Amino acid sequence: MCKFCMEHGEGKQWYLQMKNYYPELLHEELNAEQQQVTGAKTRLEWNLGFFRNFVMPGSGKYPLPKKPENAEAAPAASRPPLSEDEIVANNMVEHFGQVLPIEDVERVIDSVDSITRMPCGCRYISTGQTNARYCFGFSIDRFGILGQFPEASASLETLSREEAKKLFRYFDQEGLMHSIWTGVTPYVVGLCNCDHDCIAYRTTIESRRPADFFRAEYICEVDWERCTGCKTCMSQCQFGAQFYSSVTEKVYIDPGRCYGCGVCRAACPNDAISIIPREKRPVAADLWLNHPYPK
Ligand code: SF4
Ligand code: SF4
Ligand code: SF4
Known part of the structure; x- marks a missing residue:
């Protein structure tokens, strides 16, 4: 089991542990380490910032945060740069994901009490496309987060479980890998459907920089008695x-390379x-992060 399952799963996958969805977590005061890493006092504060600065710009109705002027020319901070392990550790405190096969996506959908389809901040940043709605947030509408972004209401849609499952099955067929994300760990904020345009994918897989997400708790295998060598699955991976x-x-x-997304099966x-x-x-x-082989 991955580190999150060990620490937050109590014997099962962390994302199937209902306490990680409790609203109390949103209002809880963060501990000193969490506050230092996230710059927020509560998860609600962090999640509001996340929606303001990352999700809602994807609707095309709110601006992306501006880079501070002269950011590039700013003198280097006196602190030494963080090591890769320290960056991953900070990512795990703040906002971290895991790849999920469709079966576990459906288990999660069956257990959450509200699902809102939202615009994809990554695709807006990486392609400029607005209203690419591949993200699904949990319970956020019940806590007043979305009400703070009235201009984006046309981009937000509350779905029934069956509607959400149907969309995920469609994305699975299309070869989009599913991932689940924390908003200050272990609070679970939502599920995503990602490809090359995902910032986390680009960071973790393409650039081989410190990981933003775990591999799935699974891998896939081919039964050579059944495989005809048609290669159709290869375009999905x-x-x-x-x-x-x-x-x-x-x-x-x-x-050693399989992330266990399972979309090749479809x-x-x-x-x-x-x-x-x-x-x-x-x-x-024991392979949970990127870099399966030496660089
Ligand atoms: S993780 Fe995936 S679906 Fe979520 S914002 Fe990034 S690309 Fe979009
Ligand atoms: S899709 Fe892949 S696993 Fe399935 S028969 Fe074709 S080559 Fe074999
Ligand atoms: S082989 Fe590729 S597509 Fe299939 S489960 Fe593994 S990572 Fe996903």
Whole structure:
């Protein structure tokens, strides 16, 4: 199990632990470490800032925060730069994610009490496109956060569980990997559907900078009795985990690279790909962050 499951899961996946969705967490005063990392006194304060500065600009109705003038020319801070491990540790305190297969997405949807579809801040930043609504927030409408952004109301939509599941199944088919996110850990703020335009994906996978999210608690495997080598699944994988053997004419999934998103399954016409707990394969069991192999 990942670090969050150990610390916040009490024997199960942290995102299936209902106490991590409790509204009391939003109003709780943050401890000294959390305050230092996030700059906020409560989770509600942090989440309001997150919505103001990241989510709502994606609606096209609110500006992105301005960079301070002369930011580039500012003198280097006297503190030494943080190490990669320190950056990841801070990310884990503030806003961190994990890849989820569709089955766990549906378990989460079945247990939350409100789901709001929202614009995607990453896609706005990376492509300029407004109203790309791939994010799904939990319970936020009940705590007055969305009411503070009336101009964005046309971009927000409260969904039933069935409506949300249908959309996630569609995104799964399209090859978008699902991820779940904290808003000051362990509070769970929402679920996302991501690809190359995701800032966290670009940071963690493409640039190989300190991780913003965990791999899933699972990996996928191909049953070579069923695989016909059609390669259809290969276009779904955003993690470079699938390889085709011209000798065997089969596809192989490298357990050391697989993030366990499970979206390759939706593309296979022969039902040849299955998902198994990560812990079942020693080579993958303790791989939670990026950099599976030495740089
Ligand atoms: S994590 Fe994914 S869905 Fe969420 S804001 Fe980023 S790209 Fe959009
Ligand atoms: S091989 Fe692994 S990482 Fe790639 S799509 Fe399948 S489950 Fe996701
Ligand atoms: S889509 Fe299925 S049958 Fe085709 S190569 Fe992938 S695992 Fe094999």
